[in-house]
Amino acid sequence: MEKSEVIIKLTGIFRTVFNNDTLVLSDELTANDVDKWDSLSHMILISEIEKGFSIQFKLKDLNKMRNVGDMINTILVKLSL
Amino acid sequence: MVFTSINFLIFFPLVVVLYYITPARYRWLTLLVASYFFYINIKPVFALLVAGVTVSTYFFARLIDNTSVESKKKRYMVINIILILLPLFFFKYFSVLNNSLVSILEENGLRWPLPEIQLILPIGISFYTFMAIGYTIDVYNEEIESEKNIGILALFVSFFPLILSGPIERAKNMLPQYHAQNPFNYELFVQGLKFILWGYFMKLVVADRVGIYINAVYENIPEHNGTSLLFASILYPFQVYADLGGYSLIAIGTANTLGMQVMQNFKRPFFATSMAELWRRWHISLITWLTDYVYTPLSFNFRRWKVWGIVTALIITFMLSGIWHGAALTFIIWGLMQGIFLSIEALTIKSKSGFEKKYNLTRKKWYIFAGCLLTFILFAASQIFGRAPNVSDALAVYSGIITSQGPLFIGQVSTFILSMASLALLMSKDFVDEYYPSRILLFGNEKKYVRVLSYSSVLILILLIGVFDGGQFIYFQF
Incomplete structure (x- = not known):
């Protein structure tokens, strides 16, 4: 899967989880920039991403994600395995 | 030392x-x-x-x-x-x-x-x-x-x-x-000294003086009527805030004078409009530690259960926090209450935010005030288990509050008045910092005489009405 396809799919998941149809993803986007993206909703987001892309994260992967860019890269790595 | x-x-x-x-x-x-x-x-x-x-x-x-x-x-x-x-x-x-x-x-x-x-x-x-x-x-x-x-x-x-x-x-x-x-960083050094000064004010003037009243009531629960028990229970969260918040400011300020930046531990907690927000403002270093090293691994393992996984992780995390505070049933109940409050918020957050959006409530002053008040009531109610020596005493406080009203216990009039006045001063500062930052500046005023006058006034208040033979910091027992 190409990065652009990942972004499109990921945007859909973000919009559903945070109930925000106008949310636009960028590499620099962090939890601080998105309303209601807190430690509670984060794990629901992670679970939906795993389901959407049919991948499995490790806890270590999560700890290393600093922004959406890191998240996209991790998804790409998981998809290529 | x-x-x-x-x-x-x-x-x-x-x-x-x-x-x-x-x-x-x-x-x-x-x-x-x-x-x-x-x-x-x-x-x-x-x-x-x-x-x-x-x-x-x-x-x-x-x-x-x-x-x-x-x-x-x-x-x-x-x-x-x-x-x-x-x-x-x-x-x-x-x-x-x-x-x-x-x-x-x-x-x-x-x-x-x-x-x-x-x-x-x-x-x-x-x-x-x-x-x-x-x-x-x-x-x-x-x-x-x-x-x-x-x-x-x-x-x-x-x-x-x-x-x-x-x-x-x-x-x-x-x-x-x-x-x-x-x-040497002059700005950081001066900021550190200001934090230390205000930290001593919070601890010696507010926490220890308010503590005298609370101790008088809580050490003789059967002797006091519901009005006094209610009043002492309302005051207790303020005492803990002034005590640990004051300690934290002295710690942060001391580190600042040595050129070190240390994380904030309290961020005007009583202006939180939900329990989730309160826990982002109260004892921040502990709660972020628990989030990173306890809650996140737990909720990651429970993520297949969706929102119920989060609820389970939340309740376990706060129960552990309770057990850490003390090996007593009171602290376990305290932790459980936090977990339940936060879980209810997590389960209702979507419908709540939809309702707020529909009626455009989030900017309405009365709605913000109601949110702060409800959050405080829930927190103060749970803190009864944090303060009472055992479960039966905590239940006696609840029962007293509901059933036996009467005249308010004042104790020593001067102590009572000074406690209320110093608490009012602390909360006024927090109110201004929360809603009107940089509108009324005292410690940070650009006029030197205002700054000097402010430092001196706080120092005089500490020397005049500080409690110097008061108790230890509450969190030393944990």
Whole structure:
């Protein structure tokens, strides 16, 4: 899967989880920039991403994600395995 | 040596002078020596525990870094966490476990040969143990590299402003600062002194004076009517805020004067409009530590259960937080209440935000006020379990509040008036900082005479109405 396809799919998941149809993803986007993206909703987001892309994260992967860019890269790595 | 002792008022300026006259590359060593001196001054033998935690953490973190085998890394991390938690468990829970076991056996007609054991908890043990655990997990997660200089790691674990009650700092914030050879930073130094001054005000003037009233009521629960029990229970969250918040400001300010930036521990908690927000403003260093090292791994493991996984992780995390506060049923109930409040919020957040959006409520002053009030009521109600010595006393407080109204106990009139006035001053400052930042500036005013007048007034208030023979900091017992 190409990065652009990942972004499109990921945007859909973000919009559903945070109930925000106008949310636009960028590499620099962090939890601080998105309303209601807190430690509670984060794990629901992670679970939906795993389901959407049919991948499995490790806890270590999560700890290393600093922004959406890191998240996209991790998804790409998981998809290529 | 504690912040409110005369010894500290001599020790602190001396350390500042020594620190800045030491060549920059050896400043960490000055701080390390000062930190151990500070801690040894409390009880020398307990410094051995600090050293033990440091040595174990140093070696296991190095081992984690030096192996590429994932299973070995995990094993080293787990062994170190267990090793450094052992003293904490021993000192905190051994007496309770031992005495409970003895009484259970005796009830069943069996005699236990050991006498009752009451151990003194080494002050600060939870705080430096938590910092060492955080460091170990961060190294395992490859968020930081293990520290090669054991002296720097020893300083991280024992740094005197933080060792007694936090803020529970992170290695990734502190280690680079101990290595850095920063020149003297005047702004940071002055900011530190302002924090210290306000911290002493919060502790000596507000917390200890309000504490006199609360102690008078809570130490004689059956003697007091519901009105007084209600009033003391309303005051208690303010006392804890002024006590731990004041302590934290002194700690942060002390670190600032030594050129170190330390995380904020409280952010005007009583202006939170939900319990989730309150826990983002209250004892921030503990809650972020729990979030990163307890809640996140738990909720990650439970993520298949969706929102119920989050609820389970939340309740377990806060129950653990309760057990950490004390091996008593009151603290477990306290933790459970926090977990339940937060879970209800998590389960209703979508419908709540939809409702708020529909009626455009989030900016309405009455709605914000109602949110703050409801949050405070829930928090104060749970804190009754944090303050009452046992469950039956806590239930007696609830029952008294509901059933027996009467005239309010005042106690000593001067103490009562001064408590209320100082609390009003603290909350007015928080109100201005929350809703009108930079509108009314006193400590930060651009006019020098306003600043000097403000510092002097607070200093005079501390000297005139501060409680100098007051109790210890509340969080020293944890």
